[in-house]
Amino acid sequence: MRLELGNIFIKDVKFSGATKVDGGVLYINKEEMLKEIGGDEHIKNIDIELAHPGDEIRITPVKDVIEPRVKVEGPGGIFPGILSKVDTVGSGRTHALKNVAVVTAGKIVGFQEGIIDMTGIGAEYTPFSKNHNVVVVCQPVDGLKQYDHEAAVRMIGFKAAAYLGKFAKDITPDEVKTYETEPILDSVKKYPDLPKVGYVYMLQTQGLLHDTYVYGVDAKKIVPTLLYPTEIMDGAIISGNCVSACDKNPTYVHLNNGIIEELYEKHGKEINFVGVIITNENVFLADKERSSNWTAKLCKFLGLDGVVISQEGFGNPDTDLIMNCKKIESEGIKTVIVTDEYAGRDGVSQSLADADEKADAVVTNGNANETIILPPMKKIIGMTDYVDVVAGGFDGSLRPDGSIEVEIQAITGATNETGYVTLSTKGF
Amino acid sequence: MATIITNNPLVFERMNSRCKIDFRETDLKGILIEARNRIHAGHKLLSHPLSGSVKPNETNYKSLMISDEKAELDLDSLGIIESAIETTLKFLNMKEYKWDIKVLDDFQEIDFTLISSAVESMI
Structure with missing residues (x-):
């Protein structure tokens, strides 16, 4: 399977009379976009605001962040099983608007969604402060249940990204990258001397606000299966996850x-x-046993020599991570696990809720308990009462000058366990 | 057969008619310790005690499922509950949050859906 990904680098986003991409600028007709993404009976009001890198803006609470993409050639459309039919995606050509993201905001459950600061130290902890963010703020109808609320905001986010993405279809990309994965028998013939490496991609799947969907299927109902990596670039996997801002x-x-x-x-x-x-990453322990048995079985079946395993979220997934690691290693296959840590504010406590001596190659993406001071911002997009809750949540966190003390787990993407982070480690 | 040990009134209210519920007026740590006592008595843990990514110092609600059958001490269950208690104590030593009623309702709902997904898997 071969995918050409055409990247269009956007240097600014502005509201305008017509939506278009022109000279590296994304112009948005706000009224038209609102009409396109509106209409959900569960949502009372939607507004769209822009937040640029360096602006004194705090976006909170953040639910999802989505890059606008469009299918240009090849089967299917972006977000199969969600917005498009269930054709197998990942081949042909796709265009992406780089440096731009749709950010959905609005409180769904108390305290769980994250923060994106566009400037200051908080901005340094999230890769999403580097984008021009098109923030979609959704106000629910009174009395809406959390499940319906999450589903409505999730869909509005995808519609918004698809709406913007379609204006990239006829633009000549600044860069085209080609990704190709051949059937395994062919690739082994082609690269007989190279080690065969796979990626075990763990998805958060526990229940309300902890869900992930694959071609529209709730991933807690699946058994482990194989995907071409390029399918994922076309939106085969989407987030329905609102919990654990830093590492969802x-x-x-x-x-x-x-x-x-x-x-x-x-x-x-x-x-x-x-x-x-x-x-x-299910709650029921027998599900964990079954899924980790199957990942190990598939790794063996494919004849892999090495596997990278990433997890998503906190606590319970640590057990899946270690089960996957142990069982794959037991098949004689080397593993590297990718995680983050909850090692206490001083960083010296046990980092994970599970461990095993076979997990001897680990990449960490930071300590989510690390504490920083976020300076006051001139403007808040989203809901300010949420920030008051965070600030008032524990003694001394709200400072007289309006700055707040938070663990970096409150910052969207701060310790993401696929390595899409700004934190790094240097040797001295 | 299995029993859900919980301190979440919503779980008791919605599931009592179809599941065996042991409701206890205790905190999250108390639920984990009760589960550990039963594991020592030979019961087996069926759902993960750190279900959900809401941290143990944020939510005080916890529901978990444990087998009714008794056998030899299950070391896997014991290992998971001990690690969960250790993690919980680590978080409780950091900061405990104080929430208004609306947030507490949200956390009850989340805990309810987490244990519901375990019940669905068991059926």
């Missing part, structure tokens, strides 16, 4: 998964990147 995978991260990018970078040179095995 927003849809933007699924579309731009850093591990997939890196493995493709080394494909045909250092490794033979065979494909992606998706698996879930």
Whole structure:
């Protein structure tokens, strides 16, 4: 399967009389966009606001972040099973508007959604402060249940991204990247001396606000299966996850998964990147046993030599991560696990809720308990009462000058476990 | 057969007619310790005690499922509950949050849906 990804680099986003991409600027007709994404009976009011890098703006509470993309050639459309039919995507050509994101905002449940600061130290902790953000703020009708609320805002976000993405269809991209994964028998013939490497992609799937969908299917109902990496670039996996802002995978991260990018970078040179095995993170322990048995079985069946495993979320997924690691290692396959840490404010506590001696190659994306001071911002997009709750939540966090003290787990994407983060480690 | 040990009134209210519920007026840590006591008595843990990504110092609600059958001590269950208690204590030593009623309702709802997904898997 071969996908050409045409990247169109956007340097500014402005409201205008007509929606178009012209000279690297995305112009948006706000009224037209509101009409396109509106109409959900559960939502009383939608507004769209813009937040640019460097603006003194805090966006909160953030639900999802989505990159606008459009299918230009090849089967299917973006977000199959959600907005498009269930054709298998991942081949042909797709265009992406880079440096732009749709951000959905609005409180769904108390305290759980995240913060994106567009300037100051908070901005340094989230990759999403570097984008021109088209923020869609949704106000629910009175008395709306959390499940319906989440579903409505989720769909509005995808409609917004698809609306903007379609204006990229006829634009000549600034850059075209080609990603190709051949059937495994062909790639093994082509690269007989390279180690066969797979990616086990763990998806948060526990229930309300902890869900992920694959071609429209609730991923807690799946058994582990194989995907071409390029299917994921066309929106085969989307987020319905509102919890754990720092280490959930927003849809933007699924579309731009850093591990997939890196493995493709080394494909045909250092490794033979065979494909992606998706698996879930369920609450029921027998589900965990079954899914980890199946990931190990698939890794063995594919004849892999090495596997990268990433997890999503906190606590319960640590057990899935270690089960996957142990069972894949037991098949004689080397693993590297990718995670983040909750190691206490001083960073010295046990980082994960599970461990095993076979998990001896680990990449961390930071300590989510690390505490920082966010300076006051001139403007808040979203709901300010949420910030008051965060600030008032514990003694001394709201400072007299209006700054707030938070653990970086409150910042969207701060410790993302696919490596799509701004934190890094340097040796001295 | 299984029992849900919970301190979440919503779980009791919505599930009592179709599941075996042991409702306890205790905190999240108390639920985990009760589960550990039963594991020591030979019961098996059926759902993960750190279900959900809401941190143990944020929500005080916890529901978990444990087997009614008793056998030899299940070391996997014991390992998971001990790690969960250790993690919970780590968070409780950091900061405990104080919430208004609306947020507490949200956390009850989240805990209810997490344990519901375990019940659906078991059926």
